[in-house]
Amino acid sequence: MNLIFSTDEFMLKGQAYAGFPILVDNKMNVVDQVLQFLIYHCITRGRVESKHTWKSHGQTMYDYFGFLELHELSWKHYNFDDGHSVLAAYRDWSLSVFNLNPNTVNLRLNLIIKFYRFAHNKGWVDYLPYDIERIRANPRGGFLAHTDTSGGLRTSADVMLKSKHQPIKLLSKEQSRQFLTTIKNSTHYLVARLALHTGMRLEELVTFPCKYVVNPELSPNEKCFRITLDPKAMEIKGNKPRSIDIFPRMMADLFEYMVNERHRLSGYTESKHSNLFLSVEGKPYSRGGQYFTSAWKGLDLSFSVTPHMLRHTYATHTLYDMGKKNMPYALLYVRDRLGHSSITTTQRYTHVINEYQDSMIDNYQEWIEEINN
Known part of the structure; x- marks a missing residue:
C-alpha cells in the first residue's frame, strides 16, 4: 500500500482539491472504496476543512490497510474462526508492536468504524466487524448538563479501548524562562515568544503574514493591537x-525583526513570500512547522517542550491572571483568542490552574516581556 496526495488536478465537480489523500495498492491502483469514503467524510459532509485533518485521516486508512496487507487479510472478508474481530486484531497490533497511546488507537478505530458504516450503507459489506455495547461514561459539565437524560450511559463499539484522561501539559514559570533564554536563533526565539504571547498553533505561527505587523510607534496610545486572523492570508484550523x-x-520586536532580520534573510532567495518568519535560506517554514518541533526537542533542557504546550501555557496562565484581577468574561476571552468552538474545551484550563497553583504567573504578559529584557 502507498499513500499519495493529490495536486490541484484532482477535481470534483469542477473544484480542485490539492493535498487530498489517495490510497493506492502496490500496482498503483486507487483503492476506490477508501477514496469514496474520504471524499464523503472530508469534503461532502463539509465538517472537515483542515488539510492537516485530511492528511491524518489518510494516514489512518493507510495504516489500517497496511496492517491488512501485511497479515494477508481482506477488509471485506473478516470472518475469524475464533470469533476474534479484525478490528480487535488491528487494535492490539497497534498497541503491542508500535506501543501507541490508547487514545491515538481509539481515534484511528473511530475513523475505521465510520469507514465500515459507510461501506455497509453502500452494500459493500454484509455486516460490521464489531458489536455495539452500552457503557457508562464520565459525566460532562456544561450549560445543558442538567438536561441529560441518558443516565450516564452511551453506546460504543466493543473494540474501542477505555479512554484515559490525558493531563494538559504546560510550562511552569521557571520552565518558560529557561526555554526562552536557551533559544539563540532570533527567528526561533520570536516564534516561541509569539506562541506564549498569543496561544497560536504552530501552523498559524509559521504562516503568520507580514501584513499584520505594524510599527507601534505610530500608535503610541495603543495598549494592545487586536489582529483579526484571516484564513485567506494564513493557515487557521x-x-x-x-x-x-x-x-x-x-x-515592536516583530516590526524590528521584519525590517531588519527578515529583510536580510529574504535576500537569499529571489522568491517573494508573505510569511513573516523565514528560515536561514530565506524560505518560509513548512506549513506543519515540524522544523520547530525538532529544534525545540534539541534544546539543552531537563524537560520537554512541544508547540502545543506553549498554547496550553498561554491559555492557563492568561486565565489565571485574569481571574486574579477579577476581570469578567475571562473564559470567553480565552476561548475566543484560542478559537475554541465550545467553552467546554476552554474550561479544561480551570482545572489545570488548581494543579499548577504554585507555579502560576501573575501579570503574565508583563512577565514574558521581563524575560525578553
Missing part, C-alpha cells in the same frame, strides 16, 4: 477567522 491580541513590546 478549520478556516475560522478569529482575533488575537498583541501588546506593544511584542509588536
Whole structure:
C-alpha cells in the first residue's frame, strides 16, 4: 500500500482539491472504496476543512490497510474462526508492536468504524466487524448538563479501548524562562515568544503574514493591537477567522525583526513570500512547522517542550491572571483568542490552574516581556 496526495488536478465537480489523500495498492491502483469514503467524510459532509485533518485521516486508512496487507487479510472478508474481530486484531497490533497511546488507537478505530458504516450503507459489506455495547461514561459539565437524560450511559463499539484522561501539559514559570533564554536563533526565539504571547498553533505561527505587523510607534496610545486572523492570508484550523491580541513590546520586536532580520534573510532567495518568519535560506517554514518541533526537542533542557504546550501555557496562565484581577468574561476571552468552538474545551484550563497553583504567573504578559529584557 502507498499513500499519495493529490495536486490541484484532482477535481470534483469542477473544484480542485490539492493535498487530498489517495490510497493506492502496490500496482498503483486507487483503492476506490477508501477514496469514496474520504471524499464523503472530508469534503461532502463539509465538517472537515483542515488539510492537516485530511492528511491524518489518510494516514489512518493507510495504516489500517497496511496492517491488512501485511497479515494477508481482506477488509471485506473478516470472518475469524475464533470469533476474534479484525478490528480487535488491528487494535492490539497497534498497541503491542508500535506501543501507541490508547487514545491515538481509539481515534484511528473511530475513523475505521465510520469507514465500515459507510461501506455497509453502500452494500459493500454484509455486516460490521464489531458489536455495539452500552457503557457508562464520565459525566460532562456544561450549560445543558442538567438536561441529560441518558443516565450516564452511551453506546460504543466493543473494540474501542477505555479512554484515559490525558493531563494538559504546560510550562511552569521557571520552565518558560529557561526555554526562552536557551533559544539563540532570533527567528526561533520570536516564534516561541509569539506562541506564549498569543496561544497560536504552530501552523498559524509559521504562516503568520507580514501584513499584520505594524510599527507601534505610530500608535503610541495603543495598549494592545487586536489582529483579526484571516484564513485567506494564513493557515487557521478549520478556516475560522478569529482575533488575537498583541501588546506593544511584542509588536515592536516583530516590526524590528521584519525590517531588519527578515529583510536580510529574504535576500537569499529571489522568491517573494508573505510569511513573516523565514528560515536561514530565506524560505518560509513548512506549513506543519515540524522544523520547530525538532529544534525545540534539541534544546539543552531537563524537560520537554512541544508547540502545543506553549498554547496550553498561554491559555492557563492568561486565565489565571485574569481571574486574579477579577476581570469578567475571562473564559470567553480565552476561548475566543484560542478559537475554541465550545467553552467546554476552554474550561479544561480551570482545572489545570488548581494543579499548577504554585507555579502560576501573575501579570503574565508583563512577565514574558521581563524575560525578553
